[in-house]
Amino acid sequence: MDTICKQSKKHFLAIFSLLFLSFFLSINPVFAQDGEKIFKENCAVCHSMGKETVTGPGLEGVMKRVPSEEWLLKWIKNNDALIKSGDAYAVKINAFAESQMTTFTNLSDDEIKSVIAYIKAYVPPVKKVDNNAGGAAGAPSEEEGNPLTLLIGIIAFLIIIVAVLRGVRHSLKNLQNEKLGIPEIEKIGAWTEFKEWTRSNKTTTGVFVLFIVGGLVSAGWYALKDIGIYANPETKLEYNPEQPIAFSHKIHAGDNAINCQYCHSGVERSKTAGIPTVNVCMNCHRGISKGQSEAGTAEIAKIYDAAGWDPQAAKYNKPQKAIQWVKVHNLQDFVFFSHQQHVKVGKQECATCHGDLTTMTTAKQVQPLSMAWCIDCHRTTEVPGMKDNPYYESLHKKLAEKFKNLPKDQRKFTVDKMGGIECGKCHY
Amino acid sequence: MNKKVKQIISLMAVFGCIAIASSSCGKKDPNSPGVEFMPDMYRSPSLETNMAYVTIENGKETGDTLQANRMPVNGTIPRGFMPYAYANDTAGYANAGRYLRNPFPANAANLAEGEELYVKFCVHCHGTGGEADGLVASKLSGPPPSYKGPVLMALSEGKMFHSIYYGKGIMGSHSSQVSKAEIWKIILHIQKLQYPNGVQAPAPLAVDSAAVVKVEAHK
Numbered sequence: 348m349d350t351i352c353k354q355s356k357k358h359f360l361a362i363f364s365l366l367f368l369s370f371f372l373s374i375n376p377v378f379a380q381d382g383e384k385i386f387k388e389n390c391a392v393c394h395s396m397g398k399e400t401v402t403g404p405g406l407e408g409v410m411k412r413v414p415s416e417e418w419l420l421k422w423i424k425n426n427d428a429l430i431k432s433g434d435a436y437a438v439k440i441n442a443f444a445e446s447q448m449t450t451f452t453n454l455s456d457d458e459i460k461s462v463i464a465y466i467k468a469y470v471p472p473v474k475k476v477d478n479n480a481g482g483a484a485g486a487p488s489e490e491e492g493n494p495l496t497l498l499i500g501i502i503a504f505l506i507i508i509v510a511v512l513r514g515v516r517h518s519l520k521n522l523q524n525e526k527l528g529i530p531e532i533e534k535i536g537a538w539t540e541f542k543e544w545t546r547s548n549k550t551t552t553g554v555f556v557l558f559i560v561g562g563l564v565s566a567g568w569y570a571l572k573d574i575g576i577y578a579n580p581e582t583k584l585e586y587n588p589e590q591p592i593a594f595s596h597k598i599h600a601g602d603n604a605i606n607c608q609y610c611h612s613g614v615e616r617s618k619t620a621g622i623p624t625v626n627v628c629m630n631c632h633r634g635i636s637k638g639q640s641e642a643g644t645a646e647i648a649k650i651y652d653a654a655g656w657d658p659q660a661a662k663y664n665k666p667q668k669a670i671q672w673v674k675v676h677n678l679q680d681f682v683f684f685s686h687q688q689h690v691k692v693g694k695q696e697c698a699t700c701h702g703d704l705t706t707m708t709t710a711k712q713v714q715p716l717s718m719a720w721c722i723d724c725h726r727t728t729e730v731p732g733m734k735d736n737p738y739y740e741s742l743h744k745k746l747a748e749k750f751k752n753l754p755k756d757q758r759k760f761t762v763d764k765m766g767g768i769e770c771g772k773c774h775y
Numbered sequence: 776m777n778k779k780v781k782q783i784i785s786l787m788a789v790f791g792c793i794a795i796a797s798s799s800c801g802k803k804d805p806n807s808p809g810v811e812f813m814p815d816m817y818r819s820p821s822l823e824t825n826m827a828y829v830t831i832e833n834g835k836e837t838g839d840t841l842q843a844n845r846m847p848v849n850g851t852i853p854r855g856f857m858p859y860a861y862a863n864d865t866a867g868y869a870n871a872g873r874y875l876r877n878p879f880p881a882n883a884a885n886l887a888e889g890e891e892l893y894v895k896f897c898v899h900c901h902g903t904g905g906e907a908d909g910l911v912a913s914k915l916s917g918p919p920p921s922y923k924g925p926v927l928m929a930l931s932e933g934k935m936f937h938s939i940y941y942g943k944g945i946m947g948s949h950s951s952q953v954s955k956a957e958i959w960k961i962i963l964h965i966q967k968l969q970y971p972n973g974v975q976a977p978a979p980l981a982v983d984s985a986a987v988v989k990v991e992a993h994k
Contacts, residue, residue, distance in 0.1 A: 387918070388920055388921055388924040389920055389924060389925075389926055391917050391918055392917045392918065392919055392920050392944050392945070393917055393944050393945075394917070395916060395917065399916070401916045401917045401944075401945060402917070402944040402945055427865075447865040449926065451926060453925045453926060453929055454925065454926075548781075550781075550782065551781065554786070570810075574809070574810045574811075574812040586805060586807070586808055586809075587805045588805060588806045588808070589805075589806055602910075603899060603910045603911050603914075604899060604910055605899045605910075605911065606894065606895040606896070606898070606899070608895045608896075609895060609896055609899070609952070612895075612896075612951075612952040612953070617824075618824070619824040619825060621824070621825070622825050624951060626947055626948065626951060627947075627951065627952065629947050630942075630946065630947035630948075630949065631900070631911055631915070633945045633947060634914075634915035634916045634917060634945040635911075635914050635915060635916070636916070672825070674825055674826065677808070677817055679815055679816040679817055680816040680817070680818070680819035680820075680823070681816050709805075711805070
């Protein structure tokens with residue numbers, strides 16, 4: 348009896364504690380983990396946990412700033428109503444804001460409380476001190492001396508040494524002659540001595556003369572090849588000019604897989620693909636101020652400078668400047684080329700003409716952009732955008748009629764069959 | 776000195792010099808587009824996009840070069856342009872949500888185009904599924920909210936349009952990259968991501984008399 352009683356007591360206690368626990372749970376349905384999740388989904392867009400302003404103010408020390416926790420709850424839930432109710436602090440902070448904060452009326456009080464709990468309990472992660480950061484990141488490239496100045500320096504040095512040695516030899520010889528009782532010999536000029544030396548060493552002189560002449564001829568030949576800009580297929584493929592901002596296509600289009608058209612958005616609707624204006628850079632770089640290295644951060648600062656953006660104040664409050672990008676792919680004015688036609692109807696990939704930019708740090712010209720190159724491609728490429736396009740329907744039918752007697756492999760509707768190599772197609 | 780030794784030395788010198796000369800000639804200056812022997816029509820007398828020109832002031836060329844991309848003359852608009860009636864402020868945002876409705880039906884063609892545009896213009900931050908898991912998102916100071924969070928699920932299409940047109944938070948305006956029609960098609964795709972089983976029909980369109988007056992005034 349006694350033991351049964353004890354057991355039932357134990358059961359009772361267990362059940363009671365369970366009930367108590369569940370009751371406790373029911374009044375606290377949202378935990379801090381949820382607070383973190385809700386914060387990241389809704390608040391982190393505009394608020395950082397540190398001091399820095401993103402869109403809204405940083406939340407470091409926010410609990411000391413606001414009048415009370417209840418006030419903060421009301422503010423998060425519906426800041427609009429709080430401002431309209433004439434709350435002094437709400438009106439005061441709204442006056443500083445560039446845009447009003449979103450209202451979160453569809454979050455429950457408990458959810459907002461969990462967010463507040465998360466903000467209160469937030470401890471900033473301890474930053475690891477990276478000893479290699481300075482060395483590995485922006486290691487300055489070794490300054491390379493100009494080879495020509497180096498060569499001239501060496502030659503000047505040698506001439507000085509030869510002159511000094513000639514003087515020394517002359518005086519030593521005279522010293523010897525004095526001892527032997529031979530009268531002092533006259534000093535001969537360097538030029539005369541050189542002429543005498545060439546007469547006695549005809550083979551060596553001949554070889555050197557040959558070399559100099561050959562060098563001059565080859566230099567002249569290379570200089571001739573250099574004539575002609577942008578399009579020279581033999582020499583111009585290494586044209587990758589330095590840009591005012593060291594923009595890396597590899598980081599943007601390669602590592603981050605940003606679509607080419609995000610920045611070159613004119614490619615489907617205009618003759619030119621377009622160089623993005625700085626507002627397009629700022630679409631992402633308003634939120635990304637640090638590069639992968641210190642040098643990268645400095646380049647991003649150049650965007651801010653051009654856009655007139657002050658990252659500290661998080662405002663556009665400075666004068667704007669134009670970025671003078673250097674054009675890499677350039678066609679003569681007597682050629683008509685439209686990106687729209689090639690990308691929209693021709694369905695050509697950017698890489699066909701511009702190379703794989705996802706691997707290039709600086710954009711460079713990889714195709715000759717010559718007429719032969721254009722025509723080669725026009726002879727072999729079909730136009731996929733022509734099918735199902737009502738504009739080309741009648742043309743397509745006519746072509747099918749015209750080529751039906753040709754062997755099957757020649758029945759491809761390539762660009763040249765549609766007049767794509769007519770002179771007037773590109774030159775008018 | 777022996778004659779043979781002399782010959783060997785001179786031959787070695789020649790080969791060395793040739794090796795040096797050929798290696799130094801092969802490298803081209805990457806900044807140079809080449810020598811323009813004669814004007815070859817690379818610079819057009821008419822203004823072309825993305826080319827630098829010398830500015831002329833009082834009939835004299837100045838040293839400054841100027842890119843041809845310039846702000847349009849005040850008061851000019853592109854062909855077919857319709858002004859957007861709502862200002863970039865809190866009231867405009869609220870009104871856009873109240874009065875703007877998507878003129879494009881959610882048919883297959885529009886949705887396909889919307890998805891294509893979404894992949895080009897949104898995916899690197901907002902992610903393929905709209906869950907803010909794009910490759911760029913983690914690098915931003917504040918990651919974008921997921922489309923499937925409670926606030927964005929309840930966001931009206933007018934407010935979406937307003938946010939893409941003017942930008943919101945750290946997201947900048949995308950009106951220079953996508954046209955108004957394209958924004959609406961992107962919104963169709965976003966709504967498809969949010970509600971895979973179909974969007975609830977929005978409340979019937981209320982007429983904003985103030986906005987109509989503004990549009991009329993712009994015409």
